[in-house]
Amino acid sequence: MQTDATFSDDGAPGRYGPQRLSVELANICNLHCSYCFRSEENLYNSRAEFFPVELLRRVIGEARDVANVTKINFTGGEPTLHPDFAATLETVAGAGMTSSFVTNGWHFERVWPAIVANRHSISHVAFSLDGITRETHDRWRGNGSFDRLVRAFSRCYMSDLPFALKVTVRRDLMDQLEQIAMFAARLGAAALNFVHVMPTSTAVADESSLSLDEQRIVEEEVAILARIFKMSIGVDVGYYNIDEENAPCSPLAGTSMNVDYRGRLSLCCNLSGFRGADEEADVVADLNVEPFASAFAKLKELASLQLQNRKAALAALRAQGVKPDLFTGSPCLFCLQSFGKVPWRSAPEPELVSIRGRRQ
Amino acid sequence: MGQTALRITRTDKIMNSNNLIPGKHVVVTDFDGGEGILVDLNTKKYFQLNETAMVVWKGLEQGKNVGQIADDIVARYEVALDNATRSVERILDNFQNYKLLTAK
Numbered sequence: 001m002q003t004d005a006t007f008s009d010d011g012a013p014g015r016y017g018p019q020r021l022s023v024e025l026a027n028i029c030n031l032h033c034s035y036c037f038r039s040e041e042n043l044y045n046s047r048a049e050f051f052p053v054e055l056l057r058r059v060i061g062e063a064r065d066v067a068n069v070t071k072i073n074f075t076g077g078e079p080t081l082h083p084d085f086a087a088t089l090e091t092v093a094g095a096g097m098t099s100s101f102v103t104n105g106w107h108f109e110r111v112w113p114a115i116v117a118n119r120h121s122i123s124h125v126a127f128s129l130d131g132i133t134r135e136t137h138d139r140w141r142g143n144g145s146f147d148r149l150v151r152a153f154s155r156c157y158m159s160d161l162p163f164a165l166k167v168t169v170r171r172d173l174m175d176q177l178e179q180i181a182m183f184a185a186r187l188g189a190a191a192l193n194f195v196h197v198m199p200t201s202t203a204v205a206d207e208s209s210l211s212l213d214e215q216r217i218v219e220e221e222v223a224i225l226a227r228i229f230k231m232s233i234g235v236d237v238g239y240y241n242i243d244e245e246n247a248p249c250s251p252l253a254g255t256s257m258n259v260d261y262r263g264r265l266s267l268c269c270n271l272s273g274f275r276g277a278d279e280e281a282d283v284v285a286d287l288n289v290e291p292f293a294s295a296f297a298k299l300k301e302l303a304s305l306q307l308q309n310r311k312a313a314l315a316a317l318r319a320q321g322v323k324p325d326l327f328t329g330s331p332c333l334f335c336l337q338s339f340g341k342v343p344w345r346s347a348p349e350p351e352l353v354s355i356r357g358r359r360q
Numbered sequence: 361m362g363q364t365a366l367r368i369t370r371t372d373k374i375m376n377s378n379n380l381i382p383g384k385h386v387v388v389t390d391f392d393g394g395e396g397i398l399v400d401l402n403t404k405k406y407f408q409l410n411e412t413a414m415v416v417w418k419g420l421e422q423g424k425n426v427g428q429i430a431d432d433i434v435a436r437y438e439v440a441l442d443n444a445t446r447s448v449e450r451i452l453d454n455f456q457n458y459k460l461l462t463a464k
Contacts, residue, residue, distance in 0.1 A: 133401075147387050154389040154397040157406060186404030 016250035019069045021060065022269040024261040025051045025088060026077035031104050031141050033130070035168060035208050037198040039273045042261075043077060053087045055263050055288065060095050062292035067257075071123065074101035075269055077261065081107065086114035093121035102126040102166065106145060108152035115161070124162040124190060127152060132176070132183040150187075157188045164191035166236070169218055170208040177218065181225045181233060191231055194222055196238025198332065200275040201344050212326050215240055237270055240329045244314050248331040252307045257299055263288045265295040267302060270332055271339055279340030310334050380452070380461040382420050390414070400460060407458065412437075416451045420461070426452065 027042040027049045036043070063069035072092045079101045082088055092099040100123045115122060127149055131137040137146040156163040165184045167173065173180070177194070184192040196215060199205035210218060219235055226233040247253035251268040258269040260283070266272050267282040284302055285295030310331065317324050327333045327345075336342050382388070385401045394411035409417060412433060419429035426448050433444040455461050 150387040150399050150401070151389040154387070154399055154406065155391075158391070158397055158408065183404060187399070188406075 016247075016253050016255040018071050018255075019067055020071035020073060020250075020256050021063050021067075021069045022073045022075050022256065022258040023051060023056065023059075023088075024076055024259065024269075024272065025074050025079040025082040025085070025101075027261045027273070028081060029076060029078040029104070030081060030106055031078070031145065033128075033140050035140075035170060035197050035200075035204055037200050037270070037275050038077065039275050039277070042273050048081075049261050050082045050084075051088070051259075051261055051263065053084055053091055056088060057091050057095070059259060059263070059287050059292060060092060060097060063296075064095060064097060066293045067296050070097055072097055072099045073269075074099065076102075078104055078106070080111045085111050086117065089114055089118040089122065093118050097121070098123045100124050100126065102128065103152075104128050104141065104145065105149040105152040108148065108155065112155055116159070119159070119161065122161065124164055125152075125156060126164040126166050126191075126193070129165045129167050129180070129184075131173070132180055153187050153189075162190035163188075164193055164232075165189045166193045166195055168195045168197055169210065170197055171210060171214070172208075174210065174214060174218060177221050177225060181229055185229055185231055189231055192225075192229075192233045193236040194218070194234070195236050196330070196332075198238060198270060198274075198336065199342065212240070212329070215326065215330075238330050238332045240326070241331060242314055242324050242329050244311050244318075247307055248310070252303050252310070252331060254300055254303055257296075259287060262286070265292070265299055267299065267306070268332075268335065271335055271341060274336065274341040276344060277339075277341040278343040282335070282339045306335065306338070309338065379464050380420065380456070381423065381464050382417060383460055383462040386460050388417060388421075398460060400458070402459070405458075407460070412447055413451050416448055416455075419448075420452075420455075423464075 027046060029036070029038070029043045032044065060069065060072055074088065079085065080103050089099055098121055099118070103125065105127050115125075129137065129149065130140040131146075134146040137149070138144070153163060155161075165180075167180055169177070181192055197204065197209040199209045215238075219239060222233060222235050241248040249268075250256040256268070258266045258272050260266060260272045263286060264283045265285045265287055266280075267284070271282045282302070284298040287295055310328075313328050313334070314324060317328060327337045337345070387399045387401065389397045389399075391397065394414055396409040396414040396417065398407040398409060398417070399405070400407070415432055415436065416429055419432055424432070426445060429448045430441060430444040433439060433447065434441050439447075452461075
């Protein structure tokens with residue numbers, strides 16, 4: 001699962017586009033990407049749970065009235081697995097808002113009639129891409145994934161439905177950014193959003209996540225590509241931003257927020273249901289039992305406090321003349337760390353026991 | 361990037377059409393109403409196919425030759441066999457020009 005923050009927004013600090021809400025329509029996913037940051041337990045080992053349409057209707061109506069939310073972005077799990085996906089799109093359209101969703105594209109043909117029926121209120125679709133060939137993409141997402149994705153692009157392109165590609169920059173993709181941009185441009189994508197790997201374990205961090213220096217190279221290259229190509233290109237998640245004056249991301253700017261598949265309001269879609277997390281301090285209220293207004297007040301307080309904490313952390317390092325590492329310099333990783341989402345970072349090394357010394 | 365309309369031209373390449381099948385580098389999408397879209401993964405180009413061109417493409421997928429595909433068209437539309445055959449040949453020719461087919 002990937003998130004969708006800046007399809008058409010200017011990502012400059014302080015300007016994060018319209019007020020928007022991410023809604024997780026399902027806890028489950030039909031694909032199994034090893035670097036995914038959503039809880040494996042929720043995705044694959046739990047009962048399937050889908051966001052109730054009635055709750056959606058109430059929440060987005062209140063969010064519109066209370067927080068001026070105008071855009072709803074559906075995520076998951078895989079949102080198209082929602083058994084009444086058409087009704088979720090209709091609900092957003094009925095509220096006079098626009099919708100978008102992030103998908104792996106596998107079920108796109110099945111939900112296409114619902115998309116066509118609600119086309120007027122859908123701003124765009126974002127597709128997760130893992131490689132620009134069948135071999136490279138399907139290696140992560142299973143046989144047939146790439147062809148289904150290309151068919152989904154075809155439908156969007158021929159129907160003038162803008163689509164974005166979301167690419168998680170694993171270490172093996174670092175040197176392919178230009179080819180990915182060319183692929184996206186030739187196939188008519190309106191946007192290309194790169195996403196840094198959110199580290200969920202030592203293994204993922206070692207295998208796929210980039211070091212600070214590698215991230216810098218990638219972000220410089222993305223900036224160059226953004227100048228060359230007409231489509232919107234940027235880094236959505238995990239970027240390094242040590243600006244102490246402005247909010248470094250849309251959740252801390254108070255522009256975006258998340259509702260998980262259980263109906264709980266939380267700070268950011270990138271923290272929600274994080275794989276291996278110990279804590280859920282980013283969750284502020286259960287909207288099943290609490291009005292959006294009071295939940296939103298708590299969220300603003302949390303965002304403000306978190307922003308303050310991060311500015312203080314950056315200022316302290318600056319005072320010591322220390323360059324912030326990724327877990328401070330990246331707002332995403334700062335929140336992961338401070339909200340207890342990456343307990344593996346502080347876990348003690350496993351005790352080494354010699355075979356000879358083991359008790360039988 | 362871009363959509364390409366298949367041009368209607370004829371060359372003698374068509375003589376070998378019975379040995380041709382859709383390329384593995386081409387992804388086809390069926391649209392309602394019988395039309396379709398091809399994506400050439402080598403060139404990253406879209407090709408919009410009308411109903412007749414889709415019948416030809418589907419026929420090639422099923423391993424049919426020109427005559428069999430022309431029969432399909434005659435069965436589906438009010439058209440004489442020789443006209444249908446010429447249409448199939450023209451469409452195949454265009455598929456070949458755009459390198460959308462490969463040898464069996």
